[in-house]
Amino acid sequence: MNAVVDVLMKFFGGFIIFYMSVVTVAYTCMLIFAFIEIRKQYKLDKTALDEDYIDALYYYKPLSIIIPAYNEEVGIVDSIQSVMSLKYPQMELIVVNDGSEDQTQQIVIEQFRMKKISKAVKQQVESKPIIQIYQSEIHHNLYLIEKENGGKADALNAGINFAKYPYFCSIDGDSIMDEKSLLRVMKPIILSNEEVIAAGGNVRIANGLDIQWGSVYQKRLPNRPLVLMQIIEYTRAFMMGRISLAKFNLILIISGAFSVFAKKWVIEVGGYSVNTIGEDMELVVKLHRFLRENKIKKRIEFVPDPVCWTEAPESLRVLRRQRRRWHQGLIESLVKHIKMTFNPRYGKVGMISFPYFWLVECFGPIIELGGYVYVIVAFFMGKIYFEFAVLLSLLFILYGSVLSAFSFLLEVWSVNLYAGTKNFFRLLLVSFTETFWYRPLTLIWRCEGFIQVFLRRKSWGNMKRVGLSKNSRNKRSKRSK
Amino acid sequence: MLKIPIEILIIGICAISLVIVILSMYLVLKGARNHIVSRKKKKYIQNKQDIWYRYFNDDIPLPSELIPNNNSEIKAVEEIFLAYVENISSPIIKKKIREFSNQYLRRYYLNLLLHRRWSLRMNALYRIVSFEIDSLVDECKKYAKRAKLSSEERFQLLIIHSMFDEDSFINEFVDLLLMLSEYEYKKLLVSFNAEILEKLTLQIDEFPEEYQYYFIDVLGIKRNFSFLTFLENNLSHDNTEIRIRSLKAINEMGMITDLDRYKVFLDSPVWEERLMLAKLLGAFPLEQVYPYLEELLQDENWWVRSQSARTIGNSKNGKSRLEMFIATAQDQYAIEMAQEVLVRGY
Numbered sequence: 001m002n003a004v005v006d007v008l009m010k011f012f013g014g015f016i017i018f019y020m021s022v023v024t025v026a027y028t029c030m031l032i033f034a035f036i037e038i039r040k041q042y043k044l045d046k047t048a049l050d051e052d053y054i055d056a057l058y059y060y061k062p063l064s065i066i067i068p069a070y071n072e073e074v075g076i077v078d079s080i081q082s083v084m085s086l087k088y089p090q091m092e093l094i095v096v097n098d099g100s101e102d103q104t105q106q107i108v109i110e111q112f113r114m115k116k117i118s119k120a121v122k123q124q125v126e127s128k129p130i131i132q133i134y135q136s137e138i139h140h141n142l143y144l145i146e147k148e149n150g151g152k153a154d155a156l157n158a159g160i161n162f163a164k165y166p167y168f169c170s171i172d173g174d175s176i177m178d179e180k181s182l183l184r185v186m187k188p189i190i191l192s193n194e195e196v197i198a199a200g201g202n203v204r205i206a207n208g209l210d211i212q213w214g215s216v217y218q219k220r221l222p223n224r225p226l227v228l229m230q231i232i233e234y235t236r237a238f239m240m241g242r243i244s245l246a247k248f249n250l251i252l253i254i255s256g257a258f259s260v261f262a263k264k265w266v267i268e269v270g271g272y273s274v275n276t277i278g279e280d281m282e283l284v285v286k287l288h289r290f291l292r293e294n295k296i297k298k299r300i301e302f303v304p305d306p307v308c309w310t311e312a313p314e315s316l317r318v319l320r321r322q323r324r325r326w327h328q329g330l331i332e333s334l335v336k337h338i339k340m341t342f343n344p345r346y347g348k349v350g351m352i353s354f355p356y357f358w359l360v361e362c363f364g365p366i367i368e369l370g371g372y373v374y375v376i377v378a379f380f381m382g383k384i385y386f387e388f389a390v391l392l393s394l395l396f397i398l399y400g401s402v403l404s405a406f407s408f409l410l411e412v413w414s415v416n417l418y419a420g421t422k423n424f425f426r427l428l429l430v431s432f433t434e435t436f437w438y439r440p441l442t443l444i445w446r447c448e449g450f451i452q453v454f455l456r457r458k459s460w461g462n463m464k465r466v467g468l469s470k471n472s473r474n475k476r477s478k479r480s481k
Numbered sequence: 482m483l484k485i486p487i488e489i490l491i492i493g494i495c496a497i498s499l500v501i502v503i504l505s506m507y508l509v510l511k512g513a514r515n516h517i518v519s520r521k522k523k524k525y526i527q528n529k530q531d532i533w534y535r536y537f538n539d540d541i542p543l544p545s546e547l548i549p550n551n552n553s554e555i556k557a558v559e560e561i562f563l564a565y566v567e568n569i570s571s572p573i574i575k576k577k578i579r580e581f582s583n584q585y586l587r588r589y590y591l592n593l594l595l596h597r598r599w600s601l602r603m604n605a606l607y608r609i610v611s612f613e614i615d616s617l618v619d620e621c622k623k624y625a626k627r628a629k630l631s632s633e634e635r636f637q638l639l640i641i642h643s644m645f646d647e648d649s650f651i652n653e654f655v656d657l658l659l660m661l662s663e664y665e666y667k668k669l670l671v672s673f674n675a676e677i678l679e680k681l682t683l684q685i686d687e688f689p690e691e692y693q694y695y696f697i698d699v700l701g702i703k704r705n706f707s708f709l710t711f712l713e714n715n716l717s718h719d720n721t722e723i724r725i726r727s728l729k730a731i732n733e734m735g736m737i738t739d740l741d742r743y744k745v746f747l748d749s750p751v752w753e754e755r756l757m758l759a760k761l762l763g764a765f766p767l768e769q770v771y772p773y774l775e776e777l778l779q780d781e782n783w784w785v786r787s788q789s790a791r792t793i794g795n796s797k798n799g800k801s802r803l804e805m806f807i808a809t810a811q812d813q814y815a816i817e818m819a820q821e822v823l824v825r826g827y
Contacts, residue, residue: 043604059668391486424505
């Protein structure tokens with residue numbers, strides 16, 4: 001019996017150590033790469049680039065913005081107004097009322113003097129029937145589509161069918177835009193002669209910032225360690241993932257909160273997939289797949305400038321739900337396109353991105369959590385596995401805390417959003433604690449998501465709209481007053 | 482067996498911690514230094530902005546106290562200049578900025594231009610354009626000959642040479658023009674003055690088709706009537722796209738002199754040309770062009786019908802003309818289109 005336990009402990013210990021070492025080395029490489037990339041831009045005067053915006057009218061492609069709305073009576077007017085105040089030469093705003101049961105529609109109709117219009121809409125991607133279309137008398141480029149309820153993806157599809165411009169941008173109701181976000185996100189598309197067919201922006205955490213009409217007025221660090229930790233986490237994800245993956249056209253996730261797509265290609269792949277949790281990731285994967293299968297040389301790009309601010313969950317309960325949902329969405333897309341994994345036909349996406357997402361993003365949490373359990377068990381079992389446990393603990397600290405700290409330092413060096421020595425040390429300190437509380441928590445939640453996928457829990461349906469919760473809306477409208 | 486790796490790891494983590502501590506100290510010190518620089522900069526701007534205002538707006542010689550003594554003051558001057566350049570277009574102020582920059586900022590930007598760091602060189606290239614520092618043009622010429630140029634550098638250098646080097650620009654840089662993306666190419670053309678554009682019209686036939694299209698688009702954007710003849714000559718071009726784009730550019734200018742030149746498009750087999758004609762006719766009094774518009778209102782193409790209904794509706798007395806048309810016409814499609822314009826009002 002003891003011999004079996006011994007073999008098992010040694011095997012798992014060795015396996016987890018091997019995994020952690022590989023991942024740590026990979027992340028370190030990505031961090032170094034990010035450093036090299038950022039160093040190129042270091043001290044570059046961005047205002048010179050912003051001068052472009054003055055005569056942007058001549059070169060920018062017109063853009064349709066789609067806001068899906070379901071029971072959003074509290075914040076919909078706010079959302080529409082904030083989009084209308086964005087700087088962009090030519091755009092239309094399409095609000096899709098996805099069969100709301102509250103006053104969403106009436107409020108929009110009254111506030112913006114919407115009038116019924118008759119317009120034939122070509123069904124280019126699948127969506128539930130449209131009941132009525134309205135156009136605002138105040139802003140001629142503001143439309144409201146009333147349709148049968150079909151979920152967020154379905155609403156976005158209806159918006160795509162209606163959109164008249166070659167590019168569209170989906171915006172989550174509860175994120176806050178920088179006034180130049182549209183210009184910045186469109187920039188890679190324009191500059192690449194339209195070789196870039198989708199672009200997402202860098203999303204940052206808005207808690208503690210005073211943002212009005214798309215400009216940041218006051219930067220204060222939020223007090224809750226949970227939010228501070230998420231600031232570090234977003235920085236880390238940016239420095240050690242997005243920059244490198246985007247550079248090599250390997251990116252599988254661009255933020256759903258704010259991304260621009262070329263309509264033509266999205267229609268080619270059938271639009272957003274209805275009945276999936278992570279419709280954003282699903283769309284990006286479908287695009288990659290389509291491009292590879294048809295040997296089309298196009299790219300999906302990531303814009304490092306902060307363009308969109310989102311409110312991070314402040315309570316463990318909400319954060320847990322968010323993470324579970326993210327993980328479910330991730331697994332769903334990976335499973336759906338499993339044949340791309342290690343398939344040379346799909347190039348780098350199949351040979352690098354997919355294996356990476358399977359191993360690190362999907363199964364990683366289970367292995368890591370196993371590692372935590374292993375460390376605890378090993379300490380209790382006394383001397384024999386003590387060394388394994390110490391080695392593993394040190395690796396955890398290296399992987400969690402130290403790498404996070406480095407990402408944070410890189411952020412301070414390049415952007416330094418929260419200036420001031422006190423803020424600096426607070427965030428640095430928090431980043432060191434990652435391994436000891438935040439990391440295990442998120443690991444547990446992600447494993448829960450994993451389990452839920454396999455139990456096929458039916459609770460998916462009512463999780464559809466976490467991002468558009470009224471709660472955060474209320475907070476937001478309070479803050480902007 | 483595991484003893485060695487653990488020790489190595491512990492030493493490693495200690496070393497890494499030390500690195501983090503050192504980096505933190507460096508960042509804190511750097512933050513403090515930046516803070517001092519920006520305070521100095523602010524102070525200079527606060528103290529001197531009124532004097533700058535007076536120097537720019539009155540006819541006085543340059544007060545010597547405005548000459549910057551150190552880098553933070555230069556940065557302050559830079560900020561003041563940028564604010565003026567971006568927001569005010571007065572030739573006198575521009576000239577004063579140019580003269581001052583050429584005399585007192587030249588050395589600073591020359592150093593940046595020769596810097597190892599790409600971003601700083603880029604900043605210098607941007608400023609040379611903003612402040613029109615023509616004394617650095619020769620340096621920029623040398624720069625343009627470097628073996629490795631990023632696309633941003635190449636683009637900015639093209640702008641600089643088109644600004645200060647008009648005569649030789651076309652001969653020397655046409656090849657580079659064709660390496661630009663649509664966005665860069667259009668952006669550059671928009672910045673060109675009429676003389677360079679004029680020279681380009683003589684060569685444009687040799688450009689690849691797309692670049693000819695973009696060129697015509699830009700002429701529309703610039704709305705310079707001296708190119709009307711060039712565009713009108715294009716109307717008999719063999720390439721349909723060139724004809725359509727030229728019509729579009731002429732429409733942007735909003736002025737036609739010779740109606741007869743355009744009448745041929747009434748019977749054009751290409752609907753886009755008939756559509757553009759329906760748009761262009763809006764520049765004439767309705768009385769003069771109504772017969773053509775009525776013909777287009779009964780066109781087989783939806784877009785052409787829609788446009789001519791709108792052109793009529795937007796003209797003086799257009800609404801009553803549409804009502805008359807509805808009362809007398811036979812063509813059901815055309816009647817519906819006229820009705821829609823009457824209901825919507827545009």
